[in-house]
Amino acid sequence: MKKHIKGFGLGAFFAFAMGTSALATECIAPANPGGGWDFTCRQIGKILFDIKQVDAPVQVTNMSGGGGGLAYAHVVNERGSDPDLIVAASSATTTRLAQNAFAGMTADQVRFVGAIGADPGVIVVAKDSPFQSLNDMVEAIKADPGSVAFAGGSAAGGFDHLKVLQVLKAAGFDDIRSVKYIGVDGGADAVTQTVGGFTQGMTGDMSEIVGFLKSGEVRALAVLTEDRVPGFEDIPTAREQGLDVVAVNWRGLYVPKDITDDQFKAWAEKLQAVADSAEWKEAMAANGLAPFTKVGDDFQNWVNGVVAQTVELSKEIGVLQ
Amino acid sequence: MAGDRIFGAVMIVVALGYILSATTIQVPLFPDPVGPKTFPFMIGGGVIVCALYMMFRPDPEADWPPLRSLLSLVIATIVMIGYTYTLKPLGFLIPTALAAGILSYQLSPRPVAAILTGVGLAVGLFVLFRYGLDLGLQPFPRGWL
């Protein structure tokens, strides 16, 4: 089923169809139309033009394949110094880079220019679960690691899996190799497995559980952000519960590595302008994104930290040698 | 007879290569009792069993084509591979007209009809895909237009 969902983008058709005239900015969405990366390109591209940060409408190119790896290779190998190119990225990009899933390419081969919104990570249980707080759950795992199994929308070893492990590490539980996790076909599927009682917890993004939260079939034990999320004020953060973990699926951009520092700074400023616009705030609200703005060197440093942490965790659970 | 036996032997080699490659799959350290290698091993083993069966109980020989027909298949394959590599740099129209024309000539050796078919298909399909389905095909090598 996973393969179904993959590549029905019209990838390079649009790419070589429209070409790239010298002036127009191009935004590559490394996936098919309709997904998160496509949304990032289309929304940011539209707002960039609307608030006059760029002179011509931004050209969106879909380039699916290899979980974003083909687009990454394209940027690294063929567009390494193109100042008019931006590429949609998210936590999935950095997780895959950290886990060497892009055929040897590394995160330092591009520059991460900014994130301007994020889908907050959540830990969720079915409504009749005995766990009332994140700590209840953590204690149960400490007592018997096999007693709590998690379902998530990413593959085993992926971002959703790592979220749980980060929480447990923060709680001082080091035997993370004993934690049960199954990767299923997307967040909503993970929720149904949890509601059905096959797994005891679900780990995913806020947007994946909104409908089930409203219908009361699941309870969120914690949201993995710095502060409570607007619109979901009754969900406590992990931090409040004494577990200092921030894990959000950010939406942002990277740019080719060999552009000048000034060009990099210019993109950071443009992105900041998008983040500050009323239009973007509306788009975020409509898509269940929480504010999360980091641009320029600040963001690059943050990404470096995340990548290093992902590498460490991945080695520990054996998905990276 | 011979066909089935040769195929069986080739598949055994392929299956052994598959199993060998499967031994190098990285095994994660988190709970996964079945693991990533079990299925590939079972599949490889199953292929070997089927291949042995084919070798010892072969069907009557297939009706293999004479060398001349085989040659036309090789030519068709080369045309398709050539098409694959020229589609991007040369745009849609020229490679499509060429490839469709050659295939058409192979099926029915009338040069004028083949040329017309090639050009007609290239233009017709371009119109269908570009304007009917809105696929952004590039008609000519970049820079011509």
Place this chain on the structure above:
Amino acid sequence: MDLLSNLALGFSIALSPFTLMLAVIGCFLGTIIGALPGLGPSNGVAILIPITFSLGFDATSALVLMTSVYYGAMYGGRISSILLNIPGDEPALMTTLDGYPMAKQGKAGDALVISGVASFVGAFLATIALMLLAPYIARLAYKFGPAEYFALYLLAFSTLGGMASNNQAKAAMASLIGLGLAMIGQGQSGTPRFVHGNLHLMDGIDFLVAIVGLFAVSEVFVFLESHGKESSIGVKLEKVTVPVKELAATFWTMIRGSIIGFVAGVLPGAGASLGSFMAYMAEKSYIGEKGNFGKGDPRGVAAPEAGNNAAAGGALVPMLTLGVPGSGTTAVLLALLMTLNITPGPTLFTDRPEVVWGLIATLLIANFVLLAMNVPMVKIFVRILMVPPAILLPGVTMISFVGIYSLSGSSFDLLLMILFGIMGWLFRKMDIPTVPIILGILLGGSMEDNLRRAMTLSGGDPLYLFSSPIAVVLWVMAILGFVAPIFLRRYLRKPPAVTD
């Protein structure tokens, strides 16, 4: 009465001239997209997403257009399956098994009409079921965990034993090759397998590449070699009439296929391909040796077409009520809904009744549009077989290339497709069936994933696989499905033919 007022709301939206026009355009485009090899419902819908953005459609209009395309493509897939032995998309795979033999016998018109009506019956019943039962049957998804899904896929594979083949070892070999190809890439399990540093293989082998290669490209090779002796092209066609007798005779087949297809569609992860496959195999074992399956039995086109269209409707149930995509196409539709700021899930029916009921009303209308469009057009479709092969086959080849190229824009996929084409030709010469290869690719990964998930959850306890009544029932059916054909064959076997 709730239902009536809801339906009234739905039709008040769906019956506006603009919406109707969108439905007609969508049905027409969908039928064409479905019929073109390489372009199926999922990429058909994906193609049109950017258009709805650029035209600035509202949520209902966009959804109406997309679902019309979706239903249209499900209808259209059968056309090339029957006429040319090339499945237009993966759910139409099973329709080749009897549809193409019918075409070779000059009965292409009958096959198209029967399958068109079967598509209508399947889609119509599924839409009614969606309307009446969606909130209740959505709960079925909560009953299916890894153990149950594993048993379901096992059932699908066990019935492969009953597939028509002269040589069981070759049929088994074919499904194993499919399974082996399904292992390639980074699946749910995390570790990439058989990728060898090739990024193109990371997502695995796309089954569309395999289908188009094995069926469309190989067709060119077969034709080149045999000079058309084995083809349906140019066969003298019987006059196209409405085959009233066959339609009446296949009525219950269509109903059975619809029910099976709908259930398969409702289960997330199973989808339309499994629906048409199970419908075909179930019908085949139900009819037993009296049937003429694999050689042009009209029930062999009615069952899978009712099944895959019902599955398409069924897949909308988990999509709307749970936000879980039941198939590749619903995954794209789901993404579209999210972009339109509609959150599918348990509360969608109460939060956004205008969207849900507008959609249901459109589906009902689209069905009639498609029936009206498809049955009279059979006369036009069959003319395809009158096109000289020197024009038709290069055309099919070029369409295949563009269709596959549109998946990812990579030459790698095209080369893979050519490779599958050569393989398809070789296998057809050697009498190795190619359908099991596709089924292996389509279903193999999910079967393995679910077994691994089940064992992860149970800590390696095999008894977990039989821990629920649903799982046990599926296991019993799987064992019966595997064993029954063997016994039947033993009892009904003619004197063994001399093989050496």
